[in-house]
Amino acid sequence: MISPKSRKNHQLRKKYTIQLGENELVLKELDLLEDDANVYKLIGPVLVKQDLAEANANVRKRIEYISAELKRIDATLQDNEGQQNSKREAMMKLQQRLQSIQAGKAKA
Amino acid sequence: MGHLAVRRSAFAAEFTAERERMASSSARGELEKMGIDQLKALKEQADLEVNLLQDSLNNIRTANARLESAAGALNDLSLRPQGKKMLVPLTASLYVPGTLDEADKVLVDIGTGYFIEKTMEDGKDYCQRKISLLKSNYEQLFEVLAKKKSVADEAGMVLQGKVRQLQAATTS
Numbered sequence: 001m002i003s004p005k006s007r008k009n010h011q012l013r014k015k016y017t018i019q020l021g022e023n024e025l026v027l028k029e030l031d032l033l034e035d036d037a038n039v040y041k042l043i044g045p046v047l048v049k050q051d052l053a054e055a056n057a058n059v060r061k062r063i064e065y066i067s068a069e070l071k072r073i074d075a076t077l078q079d080n081e082g083q084q085n086s087k088r089e090a091m092m093k094l095q096q097r098l099q100s101i102q103a104g105k106a107k108a
Numbered sequence: 109m110g111h112l113a114v115r116r117s118a119f120a121a122e123f124t125a126e127r128e129r130m131a132s133s134s135a136r137g138e139l140e141k142m143g144i145d146q147l148k149a150l151k152e153q154a155d156l157e158v159n160l161l162q163d164s165l166n167n168i169r170t171a172n173a174r175l176e177s178a179a180g181a182l183n184d185l186s187l188r189p190q191g192k193k194m195l196v197p198l199t200a201s202l203y204v205p206g207t208l209d210e211a212d213k214v215l216v217d218i219g220t221g222y223f224i225e226k227t228m229e230d231g232k233d234y235c236q237r238k239i240s241l242l243k244s245n246y247e248q249l250f251e252v253l254a255k256k257k258s259v260a261d262e263a264g265m266v267l268q269g270k271v272r273q274l275q276a277a278t279t280s
Contacts, residue, residue, distance in 0.1 A: 022219045029218040029234075039226035040215070047215075047223060055222060062220075 006080050020066045028061045090096045115153040141265040144274065147267040154260035168246045172239060179235035185211050186228050 030039070030052065039055045040047045139147065187193075190210050195203040214231040215223045226234065 006221040019220075026150045026222050029216075029224065030222070033224060040225070041222040050222075059220070060271065091139075 003080075003084070006077065006084075009024065009073055009077050009080070013070065013077065016066050016070045016073065020070065023059055023063050023066065027056070027063065030056050046094065114133055136262065136266070142266075144267065144270050147263055147270065151260055151263040151267055154256055154263060155227060158253065158256050158260055161249060161256060165246060165249055165253065168249065172242045172246070174244065175235055175239050179239065182214065182228065182232050182235060185214075186232075223247060 033039070033052060035052060038053060039050045040044050041050045041055065042048075142150065188208055188211060190208060192208040194208050195202050195204055196206045212228050213225055214228055216226050216231055216234050217223055
């Protein structure tokens with residue numbers, strides 16, 4: 001009962017969870033550094049020297065962003081599940097009505 | 109490599125909820141109460157998850173092996189004197205001669221495209237830390253796998269029993 005939309009959401013959620021974890025690991029390592037340590041960021045094929053404070057800020061911002069996205073996707077997933085459930089209930093009710101009508105016809 | 113250690117937590121989160129459901133129905137009695145179709149679906153689901161867990165475990169082992177070889181390379185590097193002649197790989201088949209600069213500073217890939225300069229000492233420590241982190245992740249995942257496997261096996265056995273019952277009933 002997994003619609004393609006819901007599967008995409010689950011994959012997205014998994015991707016975000018992995019990214020969040022990776023960024024948190026990076027932040028932990030950055031926190032262990034002395035203030036004058038050298039930090040480099042890989043931009044394409046180039047290693048660019050970065051300021052430790054800037055790297056920290058960037059990683060923190062990404063963590064915030066990913067957490068917000070995760071929350072949003074969780075809410076969407078909950079929503080979809082709720083919709084699916086109510087549709088399923090409606091379907092069951094219709095089926096029951098159909099069955100009772102058919103039973104009524106058969107008796108008559 | 110960092111993300112491999114994290115995948116465990118992603119899986120663990122998804123599986124904990126399921127595990128609780130499974131734990132409540134892992135009693136043989138509950139399994140017996142389920143219909144054949146339900147049982148089949150449950151077993152297929154459990155088998156799928158066992159395979160996923162196996163894959164993750166293999167990934168962790170690979171990552172650990174790479175980390176161990178990195179730690180070994182670091183150790184070797186620390187033994188080499190500065191100015192030592194060496195061959196530097198430019199591609200998989202092209203090496204150029206060079207001399208070893210001071211081996212006290214190393215660049216560590218910490219993930220998401222960030223590299224940090226560390227001393228040889230800290231570099232070795234980094235490797236050790238990651239290796240132990242992966243080891244503990246491996247053990248935790250292994251536990252989850254063992255439990256999931258037992259659920260899948262139980263479901264399989266109950267399913268076989270029911271199918272045999274059904275066949276006996278229809279043939280008699």
